[in-house]
Amino acid sequence: MIYIAGVDIGNNTTEVAVAQVFGKEDVRFLSSSMVRTVGIKGTLRNVMGVIDALDQALEPLGIARKQLDVVLLNEATPVIGDIAMETITETVITESAMIGHNPATPGGWGLAQGRTIRLEDLKTASAGGDSWVVVVPGTVEFEAVARQLNEATARGCKITAAIVQKDDGVLINNRLSSPIPIVDEVKFIDRVPVGMPAAVEVAQVGRTIEKLSNPYDIATLFQLDPDETRQVVPIARALMGTRSAVVIKTPKGDIEERRIPAGKIILIGHRQRVEVPVDEGADAIMAKAATVYPLEEVQAETGTNVGGMFEQVRQVMADLTDMPVSAVRVQDILAVDTFKPQQILGSLAGEYAMGNAVGLAAMVSTQKLPMQRLARKLEEEIGVRVVVGGVEADMAIRGALTTPGTRAPLAIVDVGGGSTDASLITEGREIHSTHHAGAGDMVTLLINTELGLENFDLAENIKRYPLARVESLFHMRHENGSVEFFREPLDPRLFGRTVVLTDSGAVPVESKELLAKIVAVRQQAKRKVFVRNTLRALERVAPAGNIRLVSFVALVGGSGLDFEIPKMISDALLEYGVVTGRANVRGTEGPRNAVATGLVLAFAQEYQG
Template sequence: MKLVAGIDIGNSTTEVAIANIENGLNFLSSSIGKTSGIKGTVENIAGMMLVLKDACGKINVDISDLEAICINEATPVIGDVAMETITETVITESTMIGHNPDTPGGIGLGIGKIIYLEELVNVGSEEVICIIPKHIHFERAAKELNLAMERGAKINGAIAQMDDGVIICNRLIKKIPIVDEVAFIDKIPMGMIGAVEVANPGETIKTLSNPYGLATIFNLSSKETKQVIPVARALIGNRSAVVIRTPKGDVKERTIPAGKLIFMGKRIKEIGIEEGGEKIMEALSEVCPLKDITGEAGTNVGGMIERVRQVMGELTKQHLNEIGIGDILAVDTFLPQKVQGGVAGEFALENAVALAAMVKTSKLPMEHIAQKLREETKVKVLIEGVEANMAVLGGLTTPGADKPLVILDMGGGSTDSAYIGKSNSIKSVHHAGAGEMVSMLIKSELGIDDFSLAEDIKKYPLAKVESLFNLRYEDGSVCFFQKSLPSSLFARVVVVKENEMVPIPTKHTIDKIRMVRREAKRRVFITNVLRALKEISPNNNIRSIDFVVLLGGSAMDFEIPEMISDELSHYGIVCGRGNIRGEEGPRNAVATGLVISCYNKLRSRENEG
């Protein structure tokens, strides 16, 4: 046998294909594993060796039995993502406090002077809201509130430190709105006017989430009303809230120096991050073909761009001048910002721009990788061909596909695209932004701390556990179980994986989580797909393309291929997941293409000879 292996180093995974090319082209084995280190660095060797050993083990041969190992001729491309907040609102002096506990008591809106429960004996005809610290038992609190009400005290609401809102309210002769679980209750200023609002179950507050409602309660001027907009925004969607005006009432808003991006292409153009993702992408299209991108010194975005260069420079041992930004994807999103002065860890969603930057270096690192792999395996290592070209060769092995063809290789850090015409001419393009950026958007917009959970939300469908014996999927279908589910999952929104259900620690509804997930995918993948097809199609005419084959890890997603297919149906394009060699699915395209390229060159030499 004359065995040749093709190895594709991706941002997230490393893939191998092995074929016997002695009498024709006969693929025998394949394997996939996690990429070790950043793509295009010598740290990739460890991962390459693991998948190579696995693929060889499947056909009972040693690595030393290989005739050659082919890797792709590609300038290393890495993607980095960062959130750049456009503005940050700092609320000082506890001017407005918003809170949304799980178990508020009562219903309605209550306005009054903030006092401690012990002060009720001194209350006359004024309207009050009572503070109930944790050292006061709920039965005592209810008893004292009832006695005061019977004396004619106008108690319009209460704020409790413990989780006692419902059980206190159930014992009252007059139901009042009660917001509980206020951890830092000692920070609440006494003697000031406050408002407590609790909505009906399944509904959200209406007055405290409305800046004009706040203005009415606290007699705010038009200027002050404009300043409390962040407070109202922070309370939108809550079932309950408490807002208090402090003595100083000082609200300050400042703009973080998010900075400017400087695009260098056929001309130089500057664009501020505060312009938003759509304007940034418009500016980028005006300067293409892009040569490099820099960021304004001393700003958030400038630091992000230079950090990416430095990381790649250290890994590849190249001077920063040799490393350029090949592409950038900017997406408008929201970023939770902690409200300074809050009493229960309140957050407000602020406008932000998510950036994915793609870095290109020289070809030198691939030569280092080839040399190191040659030393490790004692096998001839060939830098066979450009990655996108190899992906096209592999993509053409999908049954039913034909030229002219476009492959869209959607990985973790970048979206790589290539077009092959009937004359076999190939045009390729690489764009920043793929699966990792989608996960980052989901993590940010849902306020989740765990990146792996955001990955699960991206990859798997959602369900709501309605009882211990059934759940309802996001599409409305119901699944029943003979054995009871864990009680910790009851009434929770969960991610349904192959063998487990992962609860999502958030108060967002299943519809909101689904919307965030789908919007994140649309903003990243649909944006990149459309700009890729426009750039590589003949005469920038997307309708001239007949077939689009989706490749890479993101092509295995349960909804991304359908979203792209729906979008491209308007152009009469046949689009779907690739099935490399009729058996690998959307994986292994580049590795397969490397082997095919090697075989074609060998056969060409034999014909010439």
């Protein structure tokens, strides 16, 4: 009899299964554990997490590390995802400055034009003549602002609108003898050019602006030619859906334009080489990738956006594995169409435009060398023989077969943090597996990007947990429409906000997007990555590429515990007549621990006693 520990190092978690092995058919599992992976999967930093997971699994058994006969590691392939923009990386508008950040308290409503003028200069402005858009700094109180505007109006000055730094739009407008549209909360008030033509639009409550979100209306207001109209398209796009906006024509040459091309992806197979421009979109990229089989390497055009992304991925992996950059290869990609907020330089309140983008998950192949290094390092630390046991997908299917109610032919899908793995075991016990880039980390990246959160932890929570809207201190409306009431008042800071219902409590979402929009972004991201990659992987391992010839599909890994993914994948496979569900490894572990369990079972088959 020997003690065996199977260790599955994933992108997000490290799992352990400890067992006694008496013979090929006599394996008794004793315990299991799971901890967060330390460092990027497949690197030396993983050793700390593995030791922690081993200790947690051995503690209830009263077994010391040195009593283990062998520790088995999975073959872990690092996967890194990044975003490559389809459009320009830096949107800079020539001869225009704009504001349109949808402040909560604009004043008045309507569309107005005039020339910008500082509040302090209004005293010397002549009566009659030009119409004025008054620029108000945050150093002046709202009552003094309203008084000065009323005095100028009484003197005969034509004041049509105002741009205010503080959130005083309503307070000022309520005190004016002649109400005007006012846009407030303009952070960079000092950047507003003076003496230049400007247009201000404020919509009524519950509506959005119409004129300044249309490039042709902007062209009409400022008498632009066709080339200038093309330049203001990003302005109009950025202002769509806002309640208030300002567009100012700046002096020629104040702001310049710079563009960086998206570039091309180069797909290299055994006998063919295919190039596909990133700006053709994800569908075109994946369609071309499907024609190159086997896909040996993916490269990118140098000096472009996607080229920079690939070089960064290679450099990171080279640094982590002590390998030369030339030895690091991108072996597979997943491309997904998405949107990314583009900061508009020349804007005055941190505005952005949503630009089309292609999200790319790149799977980096570093062969077995890093795992062998990791095994040697772990062996030195714990004083126990460490062996790289087998390919993840092969091991996962051995573990999944311990799920009650399954039999061969069985396919498993393991959607992890960085990659999607699939394996098929035939009735003759032959195993076919595949390994594809793109999984949970890619979904988090898409959510973070499309919602403009700049907070990966929040994006991860949005991916993992349902949402709700706190409508009062005593009730919230869940994303499915149900209402939950509370005996004790909720945290007042949550009132009127969208929250993520995590295991540790409600976490507010720092976004102005509506609940329905956030839910839609989350579900679309999961379908684009999880469902698409699942079908892609199953087609690769299914007999003759026909998923209908697969009888059972079991979901393993953390994604199997997700509150949405199993149903999404089940719905996608419904037309194929496949029995689909979460695995229940060893009848006790649910979808977790499949790879660690499979490592132990595979080793037992070779055990000679």
